[in-house]
Amino acid sequence: MSVNFRIKSLPSEEFLPLMQMTDRELSLLDAKWIDVEEEPGYPCRVTLSDAKKGERVLFLPYWHHNVKSPYKAMGTILVREGAESxxxxxxxxxxxxxxxxxxxxxxxxKNIMVNHSVTEGTQLSEEIQKQLGQTDASYLQLHFAGPGCFCCTVERA
Incomplete structure (x- = not known):
């Protein structure tokens, strides 16, 4: 059985107030601007594309799984300056x-992890099908396996 899905990036509106803050204000939130020095390597969670050399990205902590569950989690993310959803x-x-x-x-x-795997991006569609094909899997979260940083959410379509 095939399961339709939709990959969800983070909404740009959530980061608009941060884009207007001074470096000092951002530092109070443990956030800062970084100049992109190489491609690829600075994946934006709003556009789900890599920032280009010379662009700026906001580097900040983010509650990517802000739920009532032992799996509530925060991690670092990058957001391109002026990113649009x-x-x-x-x-x-x-x-x-x-x-x-x-x-x-x-x-x-109930926001409890029921399965997990590591996969090459070229096999992601098949892995999403497998994971969402489970009757108890409601949604998925993708992370970059090396650094472990949150990437995006996958929902049933």
């Missing part, structure tokens, strides 16, 4: 994800 089609895999090793974490409706 990207909306993906049903079953579309952003190219940024296809070239990375990813950790796939499946959660049930």
């Amino acid at each position: 990207t909306h993906f089609e049903v079953n579309q895999i952003p190219s940024m994800l296809q070239s990375r090793l990813l950790s796939v974490r499946a959660y049930n409706t």
Whole structure:
């Protein structure tokens, strides 16, 4: 049985107030601007694309799994300066994800992890199908397997 899914990036509106802050204000939130020095390597969680050399990205802590559960989690993310939310089609895999090793974490409706795996981005669609094909998997979170940083959420479409 095939399961339709949609990859969800973070909403740009959530970061607009931060984009207007001074370096001092950002430092009080443990956030800072970083100049992009190489490509790829600075994956934006709003566009789900790599920032280009010469751009700036906001480097900050983020509650990526802010739920009532022992699996509540915060980690670092990057957001491109001026990033606009990207909306993906049903079953579309952003190219940024296809070239990375990813950790796939499946959660049930009570926000408890029910399965996990590590997969090459080229096999991500098949792994999403496998994980969401489980009756108790409600949604997935993708992380970059090496550094362990949150990437995006996958929901049933």
